[in-house]
Amino acid sequence: SYVLTQPPSVSVAPGQTARITCGGNNIGSKSVHWYQQKPGQAPVLVVYDDSDRPSGIPERFSGSNSGNTATLTISRVEAGDEADYYCQVWDSSSDQGVFGGGTKLTVL
Amino acid sequence: QVQLQESGPGLVKPSQTLSLTCTVSGGSISSGSYYWSWIRQPAGKGLEWIGRIYTSGSTNYNPSLKSRVTISVDTSKNQFSLKLSSVTAADTAVYYCARAIAAAEDWGQGTLVTVSS
Numbered sequence: 001s002y003v004l005t006q007p008p009s010v011s012v013a014p015g016q017t018a019r020i021t022c023g024g025n026n027i028g029s030k031s032v033h034w035y036q037q038k039p040g041q042a043p044v045l046v047v048y049d050d051s052d053r054p055s056g057i058p059e060r061f062s063g064s065n066s067g068n069t070a071t072l073t074i075s076r077v078e079a080g081d082e083a084d085y086y087c088q089v090w091d092s093s094s095d096q097g098v099f100g101g102g103t104k105l106t107v108l
Numbered sequence: 109q110v111q112l113q114e115s116g117p118g119l120v121k122p123s124q125t126l127s128l129t130c131t132v133s134g135g136s137i138s139s140g141s142y143y144w145s146w147i148r149q150p151a152g153k154g155l156e157w158i159g160r161i162y163t164s165g166s167t168n169y170n171p172s173l174k175s176r177v178t179i180s181v182d183t184s185k186n187q188f189s190l191k192l193s194s195v196t197a198a199d200t201a202v203y204y205c206a207r208a209i210a211a212a213e214d215w216g217q218g219t220l221v222t223v224s225s
Contacts, residue, residue, distance in 0.1 A: 001171065033211035035155075042204055042218050043155065048211035086155055090210065095168045097145070097157035 002091035004100035011106040018074040020103045022087030025068060030089045032070040034063060037102075038083045046085075047072060074105070082107045110135040112205050112216035120199075120223050126192040130205030130216060137186045138163060143208040144188045146179060148201040149218075156201075160208065161188055195223045 005023040012018040022032060032050050035043035045054050047063035050070065060075045074081055087100040116128035130144070137144065145160040159169035161179045169177050173192070181188040192199060200223045206212035 031210055035212070037155075042215040043212070044215075045211050045213055048213075054213065088155075088157075088211070094171055096170050097147075097160070097168075099147075099155040099157060102154040 001094050001096070002089070002098050004087055004089065004098055006085075006087060006100040006103045008101070009104045009106065011108055012074075012077050013108045014077055014079060016077055018077050018081070018105055020072045020074075020085050020087075020105065022070040022072070022100050023068055024070075024089065027068055027070050027089065028066045030065075030091075032063065032065050033088045034061075034072045035086045035088065036081075036083045037086065043086065077105075077107055079107050081105060110207060110214050112207060112214060114203060114205050114216045114219040116219060116221070118220060118222060120195055120221060121225050122196055122223055123194055126190070126195050126199060126221055126223070128190045128203055128205075128219065128221070129187050130189070132186045132188070132207070136183075137181060137188065138183045141209065144179075144181065145206045145208050145212060146190045147204045147206060147212070148199075149204070150198075150201045158190065158192075158203075197223050199223050 034047040036046045037043040046061045050065040051063040062073045084102045086102045111133045113131045120126045143160040146158040161167045176193045178191040202218040204218045205216045207214040
């Protein structure tokens with residue numbers, strides 16, 4: 001089955017830019033979605049279809065996808081961005097949704 | 109804004125069947141082109157996609173769970189359901205229901221199901 005690989009953790013100082021990667025075989029050919037999950041809460045969609053933002057999501061959140069890596073970029077990081085982030089794709093070869101293992105973003 | 113709410117037993121015995129319902133409010137479950145999905149998360153671990161049912165009734169399941177999972181929809185009650193048979197302690201998790209077009213746009217708050225005798 002299709003595997004998505006995320007770094008377990010990323011740390012960034014407030015005001016800086018955080019980049020969270022999601023690796024997968026030819027992931028650039030798939031649509032990638034990103035979710036933010038804070039402790040004790042349900043996930044929230046922050047980027048869909050590689051780079052689109054749902055209404056209400058700040059422009060600081062952006063996404064890109066090419067080759068074997070998709071990236072979620074969070075600009076001007078704030079303390080409130082500290083959370084777990086998950087990437088997700090649809091694997092059409094096995095007809096199933098697949099999540100990455102998640103990345104814990106720490107704001108220093 | 110559509111809202112989703114999971115409900116069902118919080119404790120299930122090993123080898124029994126886990127049954128959860130997701131009630132949808134603020135919109136009809138049979139309107140639009142949506143996938144109604146189930147996702148779970150063991151404590152301290154990542155998200156696992158369980159399966160989904162389309163508005164038409166077609167389903168897709170995680171191959172690793174497919175032999176034990178059934179997702180169905182009850183349009184008269186605006187609900188969809190998850191059944192997971194022959195559960196073990198490994199099925200202990202927070203279970204979420206969600207509405208998706210491609211990405212899961214709307215989520216329930218989640219419900220903890222513990223498998224224990």
